[in-house]
Each structure stands twice: as structure tokens, then as C-alpha cells.
Amino acid sequence: MSVAQLLDGTAVARRSFAETAERAADFAAAQGRSVCLATVLIGDDPASQTYVRMKQRRAAQLGLESRRVRLSAETTTDEAVAAVRALSEDDTVDGILVQHPAPAQVDELAVFEAIAPKKDVDGVTMHSFAAMGLSANGFHSCTPEGIVRLLDAYDVPTAGRRVCVVGRSAILGKPVGLLLLARDATVTFCHSHTTDLAAQVSEADIVVAAVGRPELVRGEWIKPDAVVVDAGYNPGNVGDVEFSRAAARASYITPVPGGVGPMTIAVLMEQTVTAAENRVR
Known part of the structure; x- marks a missing residue:
């Protein structure tokens, strides 16, 4: 029985990091300051x-300045929005990342919308979501974009392929489906109300698991020679896919960790440098 080839996100991200570091150094030399990424963490x-x-x-390894804004677990929506809006208006900040999830009392969407589109390097605003849906200029959600780049790195074709996305979150499931749809895949979204999930998965040429439930996708559901992208990460380094059994059927599969995660960070860093370059053009 053959075993699937790993989609090695660590190796692919390493090449991206090298290119990003070079661009960051060129920016610093030309502008007299480093590219700046501001991270906002609400709660503990x-x-x-x-x-x-x-x-x-x-960010530090790549020569980017990292500015951290820490807000308490009792922070209100208005307070978080004000903090993010201040970063949007700060000319020394190039990109803004608001770490998900926020505490329950915070309207996360309102906080995301306080990010200026030109600084939305994590691709979480409605502007970025529309850009992905319309194939227009704008930043892409980092994990979905990382998945697409990982597939590209291994020459996995998407046009005409059937894709099953398990999960419909606004920051992962929905945008990865939009990005693959733009590449001429036929995309099915599955979620908690999907009937017969096994049947949906078993028909897919590419499976993207993005639901946050350990080993929800069983190995025997995987179509022989399908490509499996596990974007889940659960305690104990367990993904959303039953790895060993899926790997025995798939042609390619992402490890957890070491698959999607490094690609997410690679896209974030690259888009931050792009944001800085765009602002001085």
C-alpha cells in the first residue's frame, strides 16, 4: 500500500521567508526604517x-519591526476598535494583525473593520473578503492563501477538480473556497448541518478540513489518490483528519504540524512587506 507524499509547508515557507527577508532589507535601506507589523491581542x-x-x-528573524498591543480580557468593543483605528492612522505601522478569537463580549467583526484595508495583511476585513470573491486587488486571508500556494508548490491542479471544504468560517473555510473557485475548481462547502459528510468527502479530489474538531474526517472517507489539506490544529498535535488512514489512501497530505501553519505565517510576513511597499509607491 502506498503512502501519500507530504505537502511540506515548512520547506515551502522557508523559501518564502528568504525572499521576504530580502525585500524587507531593501525597504529598510531605501526608507530608513523597518517594515512594521502591529499585532493586537485581546485577552489572555x-x-x-x-x-x-x-x-x-x-517577524524579528526577517528584519521586520513587531509592535505588540495587549488589551485586557475585559476590553469592550469600543476600546478595541479605538486601539485598532489608532494603528490604522499611524504612519509608522504598515500592517495590522488582530489575533482571533476575541473574548465573547467583543464584536470581532467591528474590530476587524477598524483595520484600514491597505494595512489588512491578515485579510480579515469585508474589503479583503470582497477582493477574494471578485478576484480583485487586495490582501488574502493568510491561511487560505497559504493553502493555495502550498498546492501550487507541489503542482497540484485545481481546475476542473472537485473540492470539498469542511468548515465555513469567515477566516478560513469560506475564503479558501472562494480562492479555489477562482481557479476553476468545483467547490462544495460542508458544515454542521451537512447530511452524510462521508459521502461528500468521498467524492472530492481535494479535501480541505478546516473545522477544528480532532479527526472528524475519517481516513476511509478519502477518495483514492485525493489530495488532503488539514488546516485543523487541536491539542496533542492532532488535525481535523485521521492522518494515518488518510495518508494510506491520498496522493498528497499535509502533516500537522508542519503543513498549513508555516504557510500562514509566510503569507502574513510577505503581505506585510507588500503593504509597506505599496504605501511608499
């Missing part, structure tokens, strides 16, 4: 703190 969720530290560490 441990996973969110870890993700922000990872992004800050990578």
Missing part, C-alpha cells in the same frame, strides 16, 4: 499568546 487566551509570540519571533 494561552493559544493566542503562543501564536502572537510565534509571529513576532518570525
